[in-house]
Amino acid sequence: MNFPKCRLCGSDLTQTFVDLGMSPPCESYLEADQLDRGEVFYPLHVRICSTCLLVQLPAYLAGEEIFSHYAYFSSYSDSWVAHAKRYVDQAVARLGLTEESFVVEVASNDGYLLQHVRDRGIRRLGIEPAANIADVARAKGIDTVCEFLGEATGTAVAAEHGKADLVVANNVFAHVPDIVDFARGLRALLEDDGTVTIEIPHLLRLIEDRLYDTIYHEHYSYLSLLTTQRVLAEAGLVVVDVEELTTHGGSLRTWSMPAETATEPSERVAKVLGDERAAGLDTVKGHAGFAKVVSAARDDLVEFLIAARRKGKAVAGYGAPGKGNTLLNHAGVREDLLDYTVDRSTFKQGMFLPGTHIPIHPPETLAATRPDYILILPWNLREEIAAQLEYTRQWGAQLVVPLPRLEIF
Structure with missing residues (x-):
């Protein structure tokens, strides 16, 4: 078997860190006339180099293409x-x-x-x-x-x-x-x-x-x-x-x-390196077990969306970030579970998410449709977005973040 090579030391990448299956490029948003055409999906198979410990995704796509x-x-x-x-x-x-x-x-x-x-x-x-x-x-x-x-x-x-x-x-x-x-x-x-x-x-x-x-x-x-x-x-x-x-x-x-x-490295350098050693990141073995954790996070999201649908509740998304596309494609979420998402970027409005084909609307769509739940896909901006969505309390909407733990608030 021909293994990909480590981009740092050149060793064969024989060890898996996590395999998320196949997914389209996360920023390949679609126009309406592209929805009936084929999309190219690429592996999201992340490896760890057993020699230098660099965790990496082989270059399935060239940087120029992205x-x-x-x-x-x-x-x-x-x-x-x-x-x-x-x-x-x-x-x-x-x-x-x-x-x-x-x-x-x-x-x-x-x-x-x-x-x-x-x-x-x-x-x-x-x-x-x-x-x-x-x-x-x-x-x-x-x-x-x-x-x-x-x-x-x-x-x-x-x-x-x-x-x-x-x-x-x-x-x-x-x-x-x-x-x-x-x-x-x-x-x-x-x-x-x-x-x-x-x-x-x-x-x-x-x-x-x-x-x-x-x-x-x-x-x-x-x-x-x-x-x-x-x-x-x-x-x-x-x-x-x-x-x-x-x-x-x-x-x-x-x-x-x-x-x-x-100059001499600061104490903070030694502290972070010590934290990494304590977590096992100075060994290949210390990187094991992530796949089970990922499956649990995916299951939490899917179970929430299915339960909401069975109760007749509407769920919309907020944001169309690349990370959201990894999450939705890995979880197999489509319009039957997430009606649409909104984004402040006029570049993305009117387009569709890659793979899932979920439509992207302007933020004003939330007030027009009044969903019961709003799934914040760029969860790292939770506080900023929650402040922007304060007005959704008018109709009792609840906000949801999928990670680090699924939370409804």
Whole structure:
């Protein structure tokens, strides 16, 4: 049997972490005239490398197929924009950034973060592969290079624009098939005494909180601090500090520097690595058992939806995120169990979810149809969305989150 190869160390990937079956790409939303055509489904079979312990999904889809024209606009989430502003304020204070500094963000999306750098008068540059999203950023005054990052791109951008004092890579490190080349691209962009920050969903939280809906084709790697260190080391970068964040159900923000100028790692680095060891993430065996946990989470959702249908209750969704498509496809949910979903993104309104063909409507549809339950698919934005849906109390609607535990509130 020919096994896929580890994207970090090249070993055969013989060990399964979890297999979610087949699913369409999570951002491949459909127009009405596409509903009677075939869709391509790809495996969601996640492996763990028994040599370097990197948990990963083989590149069933090339990055160019997923990210060249993208449906996710960061600025539609008010809490995510606020999170970005807090980060910029922190980075400016911590690193002493001034108007003479230079900040580069990779996967800069629609300028949701760099707009805060712009407002401080600091020189900035975005690198964003999706042309439709890069155009939105440019309209905000964010100079944006429309390219995928690798060592060659990083070298070319640095030669044209200069090297950066700070390179930001939020929720993109897991999204690249060639993660080592990407890490080398980060190093190529960076001054020798500069800093790279990376935000990643934390594998430890994914396992402990059953967050399996974060597994989809554009997430090629599922990272612990241990494996993040190993990838960055291939690019000559050293993790000198780490923060534990609540975003995406539990994330890490690493602060890294070139090996030749790196300071001693903070106590927080030792603490997170210790937590990972205690959970067994320094062994292959410690990653076992996730499939049973996933099955239980899926069953909870399906049982709730079937019970609601039998009682004659209407259930609608809120949001059309990629993670929701993993969840709904894995659970086999269709319109008979979820009438529709709504989304603030005008890009998605009027389209249909991949695989399940559930329609996406504007948020105003909720008030027009008054469902009994509203299933919040981007559960990581629970508080923000619950505040937006306060008006649904008028007709007694109850809100539901599927993960980390199914909860009705």
